[in-house]
Amino acid sequence: MKLLLLLKDILLEGNTLPNRNYEAKKIHFPMGMKYKKIHACSNDCILYQKDFELLKSCPRCGLSRYKLKKKDDDTIEDIEKHGPPMKVMLYLPIIPRIKRLFENPNDAKNLRWHAYERKCDGMYQHPTDFIQWKKLDDEFPEFGKETRNIRLGLATNGMNSFGNMSTNHNS
Numbered sequence: 001m002k003l004l005l006l007l008k009d010i011l012l013e014g015n016t017l018p019n020r021n022y023e024a025k026k027i028h029f030p031m032g033m034k035y036k037k038i039h040a041c042s043n044d045c046i047l048y049q050k051d052f053e054l055l056k057s058c059p060r061c062g063l064s065r066y067k068l069k070k071k072d073d074d075t076i077e078d079i080e081k082h083g084p085p086m087k088v089m090l091y092l093p094i095i096p097r098i099k100r101l102f103e104n105p106n107d108a109k110n111l112r113w114h115a116y117e118r119k120c121d122g123m124y125q126h127p128t129d130f131i132q133w134k135k136l137d138d139e140f141p142e143f144g145k146e147t148r149n150i151r152l153g154l155a156t157n158g159m160n161s162f163g164n165m166s167t168n169h170n171s
C-alpha cells in the first residue's frame, strides 16, 4: 500500500492509479491476474508447498512456520492453527498473464512482430538477430516455427548469489 501511495505521488496529477491495494485487487482479479500465497521459511530455506505443505516448522533450520505468541507467564506458544505465517511469498502465475496478452489483438500482433514485420538488414536490432535466438530455433525447430511461442529471458542487476564477500553480478 505504501508503494502504491508513493507511486501515486510521483505520477502527474489526475492519474488513475488506485489509492489502495484493495482497489488495485478489484481491478486485477476480474482480469485473471490472481496470485497465490505460499508460506515460506523466514530464513528463505523452503516454501511450504508439495512435500512441505503440511509442515509446521522448517526441516532445515527448525524455525516455526507461524508467528510466535508470548504467553502471560513469559513462555512462548506457537500459533499453529490460525496464527499468521512468518513469511508469505506471492506467486504470480505467468501463463494466465501471457494468455491475456494474446486476447488483445494489438498486443497479439506485437508479439508476432519479430516474425512478420522485422527488418532483416544484418544489424543487431532485436533479440531474434542474436545467436542465442537462432540456437534455440536449431535445437527446438518445432518451437521455433510457431511464431506465437514466447521466449522468456531472465536478467538481474547487483545479485550476490551466495552472499560471498561484496561482489555483485549482472547477468
Ligand SMILES: [Zn+2]
Residues within 6 Å of the ligand: 041, 042, 043, 044, 045, 046, 058, 059, 060, 061, 062, 063
Ligand atoms: Zn528454514
